[in-house]
Each structure stands twice: as C-alpha cells, then as structure tokens.
Amino acid sequence: MWASPFVRLVKLTLEIKGIQYEYVEEDLVNKSLVLHKYNPVHKKVPVLVVNGKPLVESLIILEYIDETWKNSPRFLPENPYKKAQLRFWCSFVHEQVFETMMLVLTSNGEEEEKAVKEFFERISTLEVEIKNIFPEGIQVIDQKNVGLLDVCF
Ligand SMILES: N[C@@H](CCC(=O)N[C@@H](CS)C(=O)NCC(=O)O)C(=O)O
Known part of the structure; x- marks a missing residue:
C-alpha cells in the first residue's frame, strides 16, 4: 500500500x-x-x-x-521523562493531527471548513507545547540530527 x-x-x-x-x-x-x-x-x-x-x-x-540499530541518529533520548513526553506528542501527531488531516482531504463545504479549523487548532497546540519539550529551541534537522517526533511529523 x-x-x-x-x-x-x-x-x-x-x-x-x-x-x-x-x-x-x-x-x-x-x-x-x-x-x-x-x-x-x-x-x-x-x-x-x-x-x-x-x-x-x-x-x-x-x-x-x-x-x-543504535547507530546515529538516536530517535529517543535516554531521559525517561523526556522520552515519555516525546511519545505523547508522537501519538498526538499520529492520531489527532493525522485524523483531522484526513478529514480535510476527504470532506467538502462546511465539513471541510470545520476540519481545516480543527487541524490548525491541533497544530497550534503542538507548536505551543513543543517549546516546553525543546526549551533550547528548534534545531536544524538533517540525517544525523533527527528525532522520533520529526519523523512522525
Ligand atoms: N495504527 C496503525 C495504523 C495502520 C493502518 O491504518 N494501516 C492502513 C493503511 S494506511 C491499513 O492497513 N488498512 C487496512 C485496513 O484497515 O483493513 C499503525 O500506526 O501502523
């Protein structure tokens, strides 16, 4: 598929x-x-x-x-709390963001408008919360420096 x-x-x-x-x-x-x-x-x-x-x-x-395969890049940090936080946001992207994205792609008219609004609300939630997980700021992503959340997103 x-x-x-x-x-x-x-x-x-x-x-x-x-x-x-x-x-x-x-x-x-x-x-x-x-x-x-x-x-x-x-x-x-x-x-x-x-x-x-x-x-x-x-x-x-x-x-x-x-x-x-523990070679670089490692997708999850060793710290259990950071790891738990990242898992939470990965499942948020995987379920909530993806669900509304599919709805946007498959609906029309009023339903589509509602889905677009919902989609942006969920993305905004993620954008705000992500700053708490990465207080050092968002870093440049390349093949050597990529995490689980980057891949999910
Ligand atoms: N939660 C699963 C979802 C997998 C999934 O929904 N796969 C779809 C393709 S996108 C599928 O196999 N659908 C077949 C079916 O529902 O019968 C995962 O993350 O792997």
Missing part, C-alpha cells in the same frame, strides 16, 4: 538509519495470507519482519528499530 503514511513512516526510518530492507507491497482490497499470518489482530500494514519475527504498529516499529 504505497500511499500509506504509516508504511512511509517505517520506510523513512529504515532509510534514515541506513538499514537495508525488502519492501513487499500489499493489496489491501485483497489481503494476502502473509498479512493475516503476520498481523492476525488488525490485518493492517505496515508489518516489519525481522528474522522471521513480525512487528506491527508503526510507532512501535519505529521504537524497535531505534533500540535495535
């Missing part, structure tokens, strides 16, 4: 970390037996298979990759 933002999130992470992988496309209208086998609960993509073992849910996959 080439257009899946969740799949792209995992591909982007693998590419930033320099990990070679084989990409297998899934037809979500006609799901394969492999998808049923590797993600029997949700039957969704992405699924990352490492040494025959499947991992599902993009944010969980991202953390797994970061903890397994």
Whole structure:
C-alpha cells in the first residue's frame, strides 16, 4: 500500500538509519495470507519482519528499530521523562493531527471548513507545547540530527 503514511513512516526510518530492507507491497482490497499470518489482530500494514519475527504498529516499529540499530541518529533520548513526553506528542501527531488531516482531504463545504479549523487548532497546540519539550529551541534537522517526533511529523 504505497500511499500509506504509516508504511512511509517505517520506510523513512529504515532509510534514515541506513538499514537495508525488502519492501513487499500489499493489496489491501485483497489481503494476502502473509498479512493475516503476520498481523492476525488488525490485518493492517505496515508489518516489519525481522528474522522471521513480525512487528506491527508503526510507532512501535519505529521504537524497535531505534533500540535495535543504535547507530546515529538516536530517535529517543535516554531521559525517561523526556522520552515519555516525546511519545505523547508522537501519538498526538499520529492520531489527532493525522485524523483531522484526513478529514480535510476527504470532506467538502462546511465539513471541510470545520476540519481545516480543527487541524490548525491541533497544530497550534503542538507548536505551543513543543517549546516546553525543546526549551533550547528548534534545531536544524538533517540525517544525523533527527528525532522520533520529526519523523512522525
Ligand atoms: N495504527 C496503525 C495504523 C495502520 C493502518 O491504518 N494501516 C492502513 C493503511 S494506511 C491499513 O492497513 N488498512 C487496512 C485496513 O484497515 O483493513 C499503525 O500506526 O501502523
């Protein structure tokens, strides 16, 4: 499912970390037996298979990759409080921001206007709160200096 933002999130992470992988496309209208086998609960993509073992849910996959391939860049800080804060904002982007973004793209008229307003409200919330997580200011992002929240965003 080439257009899946969740799949792209995992591909982007693998590419930033320099990990070679084989990409297998899934037809979500006609799901394969492999998808049923590797993600029997949700039957969704992405699924990352490492040494025959499947991992599902993009944010969980991202953390797994970061903890397994400890090469730079590290996506999450060691500090448990900072880590918890970043996890919270990643799931906010992943769920709340993404949900309204999809609504903007798929609605019309009044519903679209409402969705656009909601989208900007959520982005503004993130923009204000992010300053508490990064009091030192937003830094330039490049391949060596990128965090979990950057990737999610
Ligand atoms: N929370 C999941 C969402 C994954 C997801 O919704 N994948 C969609 C493609 S964008 C899917 O596989 N949909 C198939 C279905 O719902 O049957 C994640 O972050 O990995």
